[in-house]
Amino acid sequence: MDLASIVDSIQASGVGEWMRSSVKAMPIVEAIHVMAAATVFGTVLVVDLRLLGFPSTQRPFTRVSDELLKWTWAAFVVALITGGLMFAANAHTYYVNTAFRLKMLALLGAGLNMAVFHTVTCRTVRAWDQGVPAPLAGRLAGAASILIWVTLIFLARWIGFTKGYDFDVPQDVNLDFTF
């Protein structure tokens, strides 16, 4: 089974059908996606800025990241679920959309950057946890992470303007029906 046919079967699935036929599902799912994305980006930003030495290196890096990354992951799971629901509604349109493909690439880049940082750079964290600047690799990872996440959000918003359809109310739908 190739990728294109998997995409088509996602679109034809019950979840996809439900997302398309429900009037209120899309705005609610999109709003939750924005909240989750905001939480992912904001919490990652605090950790990345600490890596870069902002506002200072006084607070141990591991404490900052331990306090925040659990919220990042929780929000990421929510973003993944809501994003999946949005994808299911119009899977084919997303699949062929350039902004969407670049966004997925950015997501992969963010994941790789994080994986390298945690498995390699973080091995020496005890030496730079507090009071001294993070090594160059750590500072680069922090800067790259901010850049990638901002780019990802821009690409995400661009999907809505390039996907080539309006998610309008389906025809003949009674707007009074309860969600």
Next chain:
Amino acid sequence: MRELAEWLQGTSFSVTIQSVSWVVPLLQSIHIVTIGVVFVSSFMIALRVLGRIRTDEPFAAVWGQFSPWLWGGLGVMAVTGGLLVVGEPVREATSLSFWMKMILLVVAVAGTALFGRSLAAAARVEFPSGAKGAAVALLVLWIAIIFLGRAIAYDVEVWGPLSPSA
């Protein structure tokens, strides 16, 4: 109000925002990136009040670190949001979500300013349940504001006959 919005929509500044294809997505992208800054700043402040993070630091230190990001971010959002309104004044003026968002925004900004300043002055390490409740309430307000922001594009779908544009 509708006449005002229609006049604004006809001004050349508004027409420029409407007609240059990348302006609206760019403004919306900056607006969303800044939601992350503002929302997580208020989240950090709330988590400190709840005693979930940075309990080794006084509240004033956490407030001092995150409130400038909160106010700065809100300033950026006022500019990008304001330009988006100029670009689509009729859609905003006839949107229930937009007006509810503006009302809640005033409440959230005033509430955060009063709450943060009084708690920073109180110099406590541990907060009573009233303060914790207020911290959660402010967070819920910001969540409602984000929801309403997204709902502007779906006003009829979300509010049905209650929407002025229905």
